[in-house]
Amino acid sequence: MNTTFCNHISxxxxxxxxxxxxxxVFIIGLAANGWGLKSLLQNWKKLGDVNVFVLNLGLADVLYxxxxxxxxxYYFMKSTWIFGDVFCKITRFCFNLNLYGSIGFLTCISVYRYLAIVHPMKVMGRLxxxxxxxxxxxxxFLVSVQSLPDMFYAKTVSNTSKCYDTTSLPYVEDYLKYSLGWTITAFCIPxxxxxxxxxxxxxxLCRGESIDKVLKQRCLKLLFILILLFSVCYIPYHVLxxxxxxxxxxxxxxxxxxxxxxxxxxxxxxxxLVCLNSALNPLVYLHGNEELCAQLRRLLQRTRHILNRPITTTSRSAPITQIIDA
Known part of the structure; x- marks a missing residue:
């Protein structure tokens, strides 16, 4: 233990x-979510009921x-918040809605996939x-109720003009208790x-051979996306x-x-890292929408074709001396 370390926080x-x-994240997230939501709405009738959750996932991302x-x-101004206490709380509330809304809707999508694979006959036509x-x-509703107490904690301090993502020092003990309970109910249980x-x-999947291959592939893709999101975005954030x-x-x-x-x-x-979830969540659109995957492949092929196209200019036909003189 050494008291000098308290004065050396970076x-x-x-x-x-x-x-x-x-x-x-703002640039990639807006572009990816905008493209994904547009494709989702254009092909709504072709898609299953699970895409209601995908739509809400995208809306949560855009909100944040x-x-x-x-x-x-705020951070460019060296942690000086100029937009007022109310908007500070709204900003932090939107982050929490996005974070726990994303976890909630990913859980719903996963449960639907689980039911479609493990109990297909029981749920057929019922969902x-x-x-x-x-x-x-x-x-x-549940995410809002869990996030609402956060707005009653002090987020700004007048003499420093800060906008805390948790709360100011006088209330930190109570906030830690709230945060632990919040973590258990909104993160650990899902x-x-x-x-x-x-x-x-x-x-x-390991035992059954009669399961549709496309369904298997979608399930494994979603599992990979979830492993990526939880290992990179969610678990480190809540622990730290x-x-x-x-x-x-x-x-x-x-x-x-x-x-x-x-x-x-x-x-x-x-x-x-946790805010990257707003840029990574659009991977869920790709997982469930083959038309969007095809559009992405065509876009990549077109981009590769443009980059590999030989550059033709009139300077090739000009004499070397003219090029040098130019």
Missing amino acids: FDFTGKFLPPVYIL LLTLPFLVV TLTHSVTISITVW LLILLGCYGHVIVV KNLNLWSRVLSKQKICHQWSNGVYVAHQISRG
Whole structure:
């Protein structure tokens, strides 16, 4: 234990790391989600009821992406929030809606895939559009109820003009308790449902030979996307968020450790990684929409053709001396 480490937290790291990440996610996320949502709506009648969840997933992403320019301004101004306390809370609320809404809708998509593979006869014709809409409304409601208490914690401090993603130091003990409960209900429980579903699905896929190959491929693609999202975006964020809150509680009690700075920096990196979910979620569109996959392949082929096309200019027919003189 050493009290000097409390004074050596690398707060400047946040302002250097997060703005470029937010700008990149904003550009890629808006383009990918816009393209995916457009294709989804154009081919709505050809697609299954599960795409109600995909649509809501895209809407959650767009809602969060529209707040990123304000956060970029905030960090470029060295953590000075100029948009007011209310909009600070709205911005953080949109992030939480996106994060836990994404987890909720990915869980719904996975459960639908699970039922289609493991219990196809029982659910055939029973999962209707009405069911999907009702479940989506329920997910939005539960996510909002879990995220709403966050808005009652102080997010700004007048003498520093900060906009905290959690809360200011006086309330950090209570926020840690809330955060742990929030993590269990909004993250750990969906994660356990996903592990249970895909554990059973893998067993069924390994044993069954009569399962449709296309359905198998879609299930494995979705499993890969979920592994990517949870291992890169969700798990590091939740672990490091609570560790950083605990570190703040200890520092408030004048208990400082060598790992405090490392946890803070790692938490800021995890904040950058978790916002990548808004750019990675459109992979779910590709997983369930063969027409979109075909469009993407045609676009890549066209781009490759343009890049490989030989450059023809009039300068080739000109004498060498003219080129040199030019």
